Amino acid sequence: MSIVNMSKPYHHGELRNALIAAGTAALEETGNADISLRETARRAGVSPTATYRHFASKETLLATIAGNGFVDLGQRFAEAEDGLAGFGRAYIGFARDRPAMFQLMFGGAYSIGTLSEGEQKVGHNAYGVLIDAVAKHAELPPDDPKVLRRAVRVWSLVHGYAMLLLDDRLPDAAQSDAFLTEMLSQN
Structure with a gap:
């Protein structure tokens, strides 16, 4: 029995x-x-x-988890103050608060194509916040090719900064909000 x-x-x-x-x-x-x-x-x-x-696979579960991370990041962008510094602080704050999620979202553990249509839209909307901030800062329309170049430069700078911060590779003097704001104001 x-x-x-x-x-x-x-x-x-x-x-x-x-x-x-x-x-x-x-x-x-x-x-x-x-x-x-x-x-x-x-x-x-x-x-x-x-x-x-x-x-269907671990990858589809990870993509769904990452999609939820993009929702959180997008919410932080929506709550951030206007401008590039606000975008940068929200991005860095997310990386500091949720390092494993940040690594998952941007580290290649899943294919972007594995994200659902809704999850892809959330990620696209988060990217749109950056485009809008850069366009406003540069006083250009969002579809101007210069905006895309500047947006990729700003994203690369903030993402690289976040990675260096998470890996504890930045000198203490470079770890403040003021330092990040100064770097972003030069873009």
């Missing part, structure tokens, strides 16, 4: 959300995107095969 554990229901009504939450927790606890679907399922309290009902 086998004993069945009835403390866990067979049907999990919020399985997709539970898997996303478990995967996000694993990402942020371990600090890297090398999480397995098996570990994610264990954390969510379901069988490993249950993950495949919502995610």
Whole structure:
């Protein structure tokens, strides 16, 4: 006679959300995107095969988690003060507060094509905040080719700064908001 554990229901009504939450927790606890679907399922309290009902692969789970990161980053951009310095502080603040998520979003653990249409739109909207800030700063229309060049330069600068900060490679004098604001004002 086998004993069945009835403390866990067979049907999990919020399985997709539970898997996303478990995967996000694993990402942020371990600090890297090398999480397995098996570990994610264990954390969510379901069988490993249950993950495949919502995610075809680890990459699709990671893309969904990254999509949620873009929602958070976009919210920070929306709440930031106007201008390039506000964009920079929001971006750096996100990297400091959620380093593993930041690495996942920009580190290549998933293909951009794996993001859902909605997740891609969120990422595009976050990028649009940068384009608008650069256009306003340069007093140019957003579709001017100079705006794209400046936006990529600003993003590269802020992203590189964030990576150096996370890797503890910046001198103390270069780690202040004032230093970042001064760098961004020169673009």
